[in-house]
Amino acid sequence: MSGARTIDEGEFTSMKFARSLYLCVLMFSLSLTTVQPASAQGSGSATLDAIRARGQLLCGTAGTTPGFSLPDSQGVMRGLDADSCRAVAAAATGDANKVKFVPTTTQNRFTALQSGEVDMLSRGTTWTLGREGNLGLEFAWVNYYDGTGFLVKKSAGVKSAKELDGATVCVAPGSTTELADADFFRINNIKFTPILIQDVSELQGAFLSGRCDAYSTDASALATFRFSQGPKAEELVLLPDIISKEPLGLVVRKSDDKWFDIVRWTFIAMITAEEKGITSKNVDSFMDSKEPDIRRLLGLEGDMGKALGLDNKWAYNIIKQVGNFGEMWDRSITPMGVPRGINNLWTKGGLQYAPPIR
Amino acid sequence: MSGTIVDPRMAAARAAPKRRLRLSWSDPLFRAIVWQVVIIGLAVLLAWYLIGNTNRNLAARHIATGFAFLGRVAGIPIGESLIPYNPAVDTFGRALLIGVLNTLEVSAIGIVAATIIGTLVGIGRLSGNWLLARLTGFYVETVRDIPLLLQLLFWYALLHNLPQPRQSLRVGDAVFLSNRGLKLPLLNWEPAHGWALLALVAGAVGTVLWNRHVRRRQEATGIRSPVWPVALSLLIGLPLAVWALLGAPLSWDMPALRGFNFQGGGTISPEFFALLLGLVVYTAAYIAEVVRSGIQAVSLGQREAGSALGLHRGTILRRIVLPQALRVIIPPLTSQYLNLTKNSSLAVAIGFQDVVSIANTTLNQTGQAIEGIAYIMAVYLTISLSISAFMNWYNNHVALVGR
């Protein structure tokens, strides 16, 4: 791990404890609560009502991934996933700082969301049919279009993933990565031995110590992990092969459509702002804009916020406090040396495209 | 023993008098029955409510339920397995079975090793040798004070520091030790080996029978014939003869470094070994204490009587002290065995794929947490009850038989 934070033993044990706690909470909440129809009063979203009553958004993050979510030396959570939580908090409560970052692991994230331990997940979670079909969850937006990659030691002299025949590969259990790897090696008729360790820092330790020949996960996380190794980064090589599609999304429970809308349109608002060139610095200068698209976005006309059950200043708050989508990217990902690529706006050859706010 | 009626004439007098149940609240028997029916009824109702409500909630949250996923293709890779496994065609059911087998493997080997080491250490603590008593005492006190999870992470980190495959420590061209584990030559299995194994089993049965015969004769006539020559020829000679008769086939599958890793041969992975080591070192310390207290529970007079008869120290230990100590040892030993088995679930921390690890992955990939947890609970319950049942049987077997 980077120097900023290492997971110590106590924390690890408490993470394991938290994990079993989530499961208990899930079991209990499922067995004791009674099914409630969406309340007639309030915003129409049980999740939003709970956040307002609590005064905080509970956002499930990894807390271990540089560039995505990792506390800085002051203990402030930094990264694209962390800022994604802040943007939703700004929309829901008007204050981007009303977020509690709840650490979740690859294995316990879904139970944490299902049991109501968190209001949403923002932790590099791949959007798949199985997860929407079986888990009672849905993906509101994609904040990073990614793919599975491999990180190896330069000393191994490997140039392509197809040369990994017989290799030992470190993978997080319960991830889409382990499925993608199994498929890739089978299709190419080569063999591998998986080493599956739940705790990310133990897993990365196993790779760095040489227990594994390769470390496989989302290429974004590999790139930022490599970067966080400082001078040692030179000894690690990210192989050019990207073996799967991993659209990393924001996840919510399926039973609260209003909440789903709020999370989804938070990201659309940030992309729209980037399309229009509106940033956290210059947003106030747009308040006398005559352009209808901008006036609707900033809550000057059209009651768009009300339609979502929010204040009409919802998007203004997001942009003012967190910034547009590009700003969020430049703050966290650009310093790690990762190019924007397909994550750019559609007008610049990328995939981010904002449906109209009207 | 209790329940044995000494004088048949007393039997009728001892049996509780038969009496009719009166349907009246003043009849204690009637009251007892009513209360039990009420309590069982409440428990069933509560379970009914919880299960029904859970199902309603799962449905309201659109979470899939049921055990149909067991028959679905798993797709998850598994590092080590005692039975063949191919993620592309095998099911979650088979993946979970592999997890159970891995748990049983590490627990069974762990229980045997921890028992042997624990017994030796327990005896060592009572030794007259100052150094031995202190060293074993130090081991027991230290190991019991450090959380098992920490010990596992320590052993695992230690094994990571072994050399890379290319620089592995080796014995000739056959055995290699590296951070990929211990690689050993594996016997290429032939039918002749199966027959030899069968001969070994037959030899073992023969040895037991011979031993019993010798003992009977000694009890009857006082003449003790030697056991070992017969046992050796039955246990070693017979299987060897069978194998030689069938052409003495012998070839090895040798591990060889190719590409990234060793190909061929057998492997003891660092994950398995770290878990085994951690469980054995930890549990042996507790077993040592169980053994020590069991030995100390045998009154000193028994030893003194033994030495008065001129018996050898070792003989006193084996023939007089340990058999009596066993009665005190077995119940707490059983709970150590249960602990070891349950502690093996810490495997998830160091990447050994036991049943908890594979069930966790399964419930993650299928989203069926409740089924996954129920599966884990059922597996541990079955293993624990089996161990308890066996140890209770054994306990009754060695218990003082009232004569």
Ligand SMILES: N[C@@H](CCC(=O)N[C@@H](CS)C(=O)NCC(=O)O)C(=O)O
């Ligand atoms: N995209 C994968 C996630 C894989 C994953 O969780 N990876 C580990 C690292 S090996 C992790 O903790 N990632 C944190 C993150 O992506 O922020 C999935 O959804 O299954």
